[in-house]
Amino acid sequence: MQFPGRRKKVIGSSQNDLYDHCLQFYGQPPLENISLTEFETFAVERLKLLKSVENIGVSYVKNSEQYVKKLDAEFSSLNFPLRTELGDRRVQGGTSEYEKRRKDHISHFILRLAYCQTEDLRRWFIQQEMDLFRYRFGELTSKHKTDFLHKNNLKYETVSAEEKKSLKDKLITSSYGLSGITVEEYDFYKVPFQDALDLVRTRKVYLLAGNAYIPHHEIVTIVLNDFRTRLSKALAMTARSLPAVQSDERLQPLLSHLSHAYVGQDYSIQKNMGKISLEQIDALSGKSFPLCMRHLHKALRENHHLRHGGRMQYGLFLKGIGLTLDQALQFWRSEFVKGKVDADKFDKAYAYSVRHMFGKEGKRTDYTPYSCMKVILSNPPSQGDYHGCPFRHSDPELLKQKLQNYKVSPSGINQILELVKGMHYQLACQKYFELTHNVEDAGFSLNHPNQYFTESQKLLGGGLEIKKEVDMSQRSQENPANMTRPSQANSKQAHEEMGDLDSFFQDE
Amino acid sequence: MPTSDYDPACLPDLLPLYYRRLFPFSQYYRWLSYGGVSKNYFQNREFSFTLKDDIYVRYQSFTTQNELEKEMQKMVPYKIDIGAVYSHRPSQHNAVKSGTFQALEKELVFDIDMTDYDDVRRCCSAADICSKCWTLMTIAIRILDRALREDFGFHHLLWVYSGRRGVHCWVCDDAARKLSVAARSAVAEYLSLIKGGEETVRKVVLSDPIHPFINHSLSVVERYFCQYAIVEQDILGSKESVDKVLALLPEDIKKDLTVYYQEEKNPMKRWDRLCTLVEHKKSSIKKGGQYFDKEIMLQYCYPRLDVNVSKGVNHLLKSPFSIHPKTGRISVPIDLKELNTFDPFEVPTISLICEELERPRADEAEDDDVKDKENEQEAGERRRIRDLQKDF
Numbered sequence: 001m002q003f004p005g006r007r008k009k010v011i012g013s014s015q016n017d018l019y020d021h022c023l024q025f026y027g028q029p030p031l032e033n034i035s036l037t038e039f040e041t042f043a044v045e046r047l048k049l050l051k052s053v054e055n056i057g058v059s060y061v062k063n064s065e066q067y068v069k070k071l072d073a074e075f076s077s078l079n080f081p082l083r084t085e086l087g088d089r090r091v092q093g094g095t096s097e098y099e100k101r102r103k104d105h106i107s108h109f110i111l112r113l114a115y116c117q118t119e120d121l122r123r124w125f126i127q128q129e130m131d132l133f134r135y136r137f138g139e140l141t142s143k144h145k146t147d148f149l150h151k152n153n154l155k156y157e158t159v160s161a162e163e164k165k166s167l168k169d170k171l172i173t174s175s176y177g178l179s180g181i182t183v184e185e186y187d188f189y190k191v192p193f194q195d196a197l198d199l200v201r202t203r204k205v206y207l208l209a210g211n212a213y214i215p216h217h218e219i220v221t222i223v224l225n226d227f228r229t230r231l232s233k234a235l236a237m238t239a240r241s242l243p244a245v246q247s248d249e250r251l252q253p254l255l256s257h258l259s260h261a262y263v264g265q266d267y268s269i270q271k272n273m274g275k276i277s278l279e280q281i282d283a284l285s286g287k288s289f290p291l292c293m294r295h296l297h298k299a300l301r302e303n304h305h306l307r308h309g310g311r312m313q314y315g316l317f318l319k320g321i322g323l324t325l326d327q328a329l330q331f332w333r334s335e336f337v338k339g340k341v342d343a344d345k346f347d348k349a350y351a352y353s354v355r356h357m358f359g360k361e362g363k364r365t366d367y368t369p370y371s372c373m374k375v376i377l378s379n380p381p382s383q384g385d386y387h388g389c390p391f392r393h394s395d396p397e398l399l400k401q402k403l404q405n406y407k408v409s410p411s412g413i414n415q416i417l418e419l420v421k422g423m424h425y426q427l428a429c430q431k432y433f434e435l436t437h438n439v440e441d442a443g444f445s446l447n448h449p450n451q452y453f454t455e456s457q458k459l460l461g462g463g464l465e466i467k468k469e470v471d472m473s474q475r476s477q478e479n480p481a482n483m484t485r486p487s488q489a490n491s492k493q494a495h496e497e498m499g500d501l502d503s504f505f506q507d508e
Numbered sequence: 509m510p511t512s513d514y515d516p517a518c519l520p521d522l523l524p525l526y527y528r529r530l531f532p533f534s535q536y537y538r539w540l541s542y543g544g545v546s547k548n549y550f551q552n553r554e555f556s557f558t559l560k561d562d563i564y565v566r567y568q569s570f571t572t573q574n575e576l577e578k579e580m581q582k583m584v585p586y587k588i589d590i591g592a593v594y595s596h597r598p599s600q601h602n603a604v605k606s607g608t609f610q611a612l613e614k615e616l617v618f619d620i621d622m623t624d625y626d627d628v629r630r631c632c633s634a635a636d637i638c639s640k641c642w643t644l645m646t647i648a649i650r651i652l653d654r655a656l657r658e659d660f661g662f663h664h665l666l667w668v669y670s671g672r673r674g675v676h677c678w679v680c681d682d683a684a685r686k687l688s689v690a691a692r693s694a695v696a697e698y699l700s701l702i703k704g705g706e707e708t709v710r711k712v713v714l715s716d717p718i719h720p721f722i723n724h725s726l727s728v729v730e731r732y733f734c735q736y737a738i739v740e741q742d743i744l745g746s747k748e749s750v751d752k753v754l755a756l757l758p759e760d761i762k763k764d765l766t767v768y769y770q771e772e773k774n775p776m777k778r779w780d781r782l783c784t785l786v787e788h789k790k791s792s793i794k795k796g797g798q799y800f801d802k803e804i805m806l807q808y809c810y811p812r813l814d815v816n817v818s819k820g821v822n823h824l825l826k827s828p829f830s831i832h833p834k835t836g837r838i839s840v841p842i843d844l845k846e847l848n849t850f851d852p853f854e855v856p857t858i859s860l861i862c863e864e865l866e867r868p869r870a871d872e873a874e875d876d877d878v879k880d881k882e883n884e885q886e887a888g889e890r891r892r893i894r895d896l897q898k899d900f
Binding site: 170172173174175176193194197198200201202203206207208209210211 | 722
């Protein structure tokens with residue numbers, strides 16, 4: 001790689017060269033300097049985009065009209081490049097197309113750093129980037145598609161007219177939906193069969209002498225294959241150089257949080273403290289708690305005890321819905337005392353941890369309630385635990401029984417189980433919300449147990465405190481950079497703290 | 509040619525002789541070295557041996573032809589398998605840092621086993637084969653050989669008789685050896701038309717448009733079908749097998765044929781009627797093609813491959829020229845030019861050739877004797893290996 005040469009080229013020629021196509025394969029990493037702010041902002045926004053891609057991809061048939069419309073909207077709101085020409089100066093104010101492409105380029109590479117570390121992360125990242133790429137490639141004009149292929153050295157030759165004529169019958173019978181006319185009119189590409197495995201495997205393409213004859217509209221499958229392979233290799237390489245990156249203190253916290261990131265409100269600041277009374281909790285657990293918290297509450301009531309993981313997950317959630325420290329202490333003590341723990345022991349051992357949760361001990365940091373990501377990905381429950389995400393951690397049969405007990409309709413249960421099978425745990429919970437609240441569309445994208453609670457209360461008419469919540473969340477959406485940085489700093493410390501706290505209570 | 513009766517108990521005596529005087533080491537080594545283009549290609553190749561008393565040893569590797577000979581003569585393997593070319597010498601795989609010892613390349617292979625056809629052959633079952641059902645192998649070889657060459661562009665194919673009830677194909681092209689797991693499985697799936705196991709009655713379903721590959725395969729099957737299936741296998745003879753065929757047809761045709769077959773007993777006429785009815789039905793339905801007759805032909809004759817054998821880069825497959833311990837037959841290469849006359853029952857057994865070796869021949873020196881033996885057995889077939897090596 002001749003970097004000096006490239007640099008000269010970039011500096012010498014106009015901006016247009018570097019980002020002359022709205023779509024790219026992300027072959028070359030960005031070479032410029034960027035500020036930490038930009039680093040964070042870009043990363044967070046791309047993550048939001050990828051999460052939207054995931055959500056929209058499950059709610060709508062991929063590449064259908066609605067899918068495309070929804071994604072277009074996301075693209076605009078998050079300032080990512082659409083398919084306009086670079087020279088288009090139609091955008092007044094706001095970000096230029098060039099800047100959008102630059103963001104696209106840089107943000108992709110930052111997320112590579114965050115998502116290369118484990119098999120699961122890599123798989124998720126590749127899946128979303130592929131869906132994203134497929135959508136963007138599909139929106140290109142024919143000319144732009146060909147441009148793209150050429151620019152990226154996809155040496156797929158077009159089949160000559162004579163060859164097409166001689167193979168016409170074979171071509172018609174090998175791909176669905178082709179006729180004599182379309183074969184004549186449309187371009188066919190000759191691609192080595194190894195680059196078209198999906199089409200070869202299903203016999204959807206004509207093969208001759210080791211080459212697959214791909215009609216123009218199928219070329220996206222090929223390109224995607226190539227994209228996946230490149231990205232997979234790149235991530236493996238990135239993982240190898242990761243230690244060097246992680247040693248940079250400025251980047252390490254952000255990167256480790258991006259991979260577990262919850263990019264929204266984190267419920268660390270409660271505006272509705274004290275608005276919930278302890279007597280309401282039982283009723284609320286049935287109406288407005290997400291399944292995980294309902295499960296934890298029930299286990300606590302039945303066993304008069306919860307182990308450490310459960311206390312953390314549920315305790316922080318209760319803080320998030322508005323319990324004060326005193327209320328929390330009262331709540332936990334009253335329950336534990338009914339079990340094997342006497343008041344003294346509670347005060348000695350467990351009270352400390354409750355106060356710790358509220359930031360009244362140790363480093364005095366206010367812990368943030370766990371997001372869905374955190375619940376799903378960290379600290380899986382073992383025998384005797386009740387924490388975690390039931391959609392992720394429960395055996396499907398048991399989950400089904402539980403949902404039946406909670407009077408969810410059989411068809412609803414099936415829908416939920418389908419989503420669970422597809423590993424869309426948060427969407428399954430969202431579906432549970434929709435079924436228990438009797439609505440078609442939850443109207444929000446579930447990312448946090450406290451968000452579930454807030455939305456539920458909103459729906460059921462919770463009154464004044466709800467409005468405050470809405471304002472709060474709107475404000476936080478508008479200033480993602482400002483909002484997330486302090487809270488990420490909080491969560492970072494909280495995260496480190498968590499480690500200490502964990503070891504302290506490990507015998508539980 | 510009378511085959512000496514083979515007795516597995518004689519293997520301990522015959523094998524050493526076979527490995528000392530008859531196994532074609534130099535051609536074998538030349539094949540697996542592929543012209544020495546890649547460094548250490550032979551040295552990093554895994555072999556596995558099954559020794560006496562079923563002792564199985566993996567990760568055998570050899571640095572030279574000489575070492576290969578000496579080891580085989582010393583260990584006297586009952587079975588020999590060829591595996592992949594690894595990143596390091598397989599015999600030293602334990603010394604390599606965990607995770608870095610990897611299978612890199614291997615020939616693309618196919619295994620056609622007669623037992624996979626048990627639901628459609630009446631003459632034999634399980635490990636038995638006869639001249640009647642051997643036609644299935646002939647059909648398989650013709651279909652797959654054409655597809656691998658014409659569709660996939662491979663040139664260097666070695667077809668080998670497995671020694672008991674099937675055939676193997678070794679695709680040795682450079683491109684084939686470098687194929688990924690995904691590519692191998694894609695090739696195998698492209699070549700698969702029979703879907704479903706015990707529970708599935710109708711295992712072949714065709715719909716428009718019919719892919720050129722299927723058409724090519726059908727034309728091969730059609731060449732053999734009447735003689736093989738209607739006459740020899742007599743699939744439209746007994747009630748039991750007629751019922752099996754009828755189970756693959758829609759109700760209306762089934763009803764018609766049941767009545768017709770009460771009168772007509774001639775299998776060919778029965779088949780003709782079946783085809784006529786299917787044609788008739790096809791033309792009367794506007795949408796889509798109905799290919800029940802073709803589906804039946806394919807279900808009874810089309811090759812059945814084990815995708816798992818072809819998928820794995822590190823999969824071990826029986827080596828050409830090894831002996832099959834149960835039958836004593838040598839895994840000989842099959843000359844496609846003589847495919848129609850290939851007879852698995854004429855393939856030499858180890859007893860036969862060892863016996864021929866021992867038989868005194870008046871005016872020839874022992875060396876010539878050996879050469880003659882080699883040539884007699886493997887002349888046409890070893891030519892194939894030389895063909896392979898020519899290009900490497």
